[in-house]
Amino acid sequence: MKNYFALLVSLLLLQSFSAKAQIYERRSVQSGQSLSAYNYYLFPSFSNATVKLKNSGNLAYKMNFNMLVCQMQFIGSHDDTLNLLQPDQVDSIYLNNSVFFYDRDNDGYIQIYPGNVPLRLAVLRKVTYEPVKMGALRAGFASYSEPLGSSGPKDVGMDDNIDVVKETIYYIVGSKNEMTVASKSNFLKLFEMNKKEVELFIKRNKINFDKDYDLQKLLTFCLNF
Secondary structure: OOOHHHHHHHHHHOOOHHHOOEEEEEEEEOOOOEHHHHOOEOOOOOEEEEEEEOOOOEEEEEEEEEOOOOEEEEEOOOOOEEEOOOHHHEEEEEEOOEEEEEEOOOOEEEEEOOOOOOOEEEEEEEEEEEOOOHHHHHHHOOOEOOOOOEOOOOOOEOOOOEEEEEEEEEEEEOOOOOEEEOOHHHHHHHOHHHHHHHHHHHHHOOOOOOOHHHHHHHHHHHOOO
C-alpha cells in the first residue's frame, strides 16, 4: 500500500469533473440546535480500525465515519467521540474491510470498498455548510484528538440556521488504481464487448447509479464475463 494514497489523489485529480455523477443531500439545522443531534454513521457501531501514518507507524482506535459532517471519528481514552482533525498525517485507515484515504484537494474521504477483484467500487464523500463559514464551524467542532488533533468542545449549538450539504461521487477503481466515475456510460465503455448484456442487466434490475448496493451488484455481474 506504499504511496497508494498519493497515487489515488493524483488519479482523482485527473478525472473530468464536468462528467461526474454527483449526489447531493441537504439537511437543515435550526438555530439553537446541536449538530450532534443529527449525527448518523456509515457503520452500525464503532469498530477496531488501523490508522497507518505517513511518517511510518500505526495507531489503533475504535472508529466510524460520521455521514453528517463527513468526518472520520474515533473513541478517545476518555470514551469521548472525537474528530480526526489532522488527516493529512494519515496514509490510510483500515476499517470494516474498507480502506479510507483523505483527499486534501477535495477536503473529503475516499472509501475503497472491499474486494480482491480487478475492479472495485470507491466513493468520495464531502460536505459544505451554508451560510456558516467553514472556519467558524470547524472551530465549534474542535475535539480532543490524540495524537492527531487539538482540544475543544465535543458538542456545539449553532447561533444561525444552517444547511449541511453532502456531496457523494462513486468511482470504479481499476487494477492499476485508475479511477473512473461509476456512471452508466462508463460501465458500458469498460465492458464494451458485453455492452448489450450490461444494458439489459441495468434495465431488468433497475440499477440506480446513486446507490452503492446497486453499483456493487452491477460490478459483480460485469466481472463474471
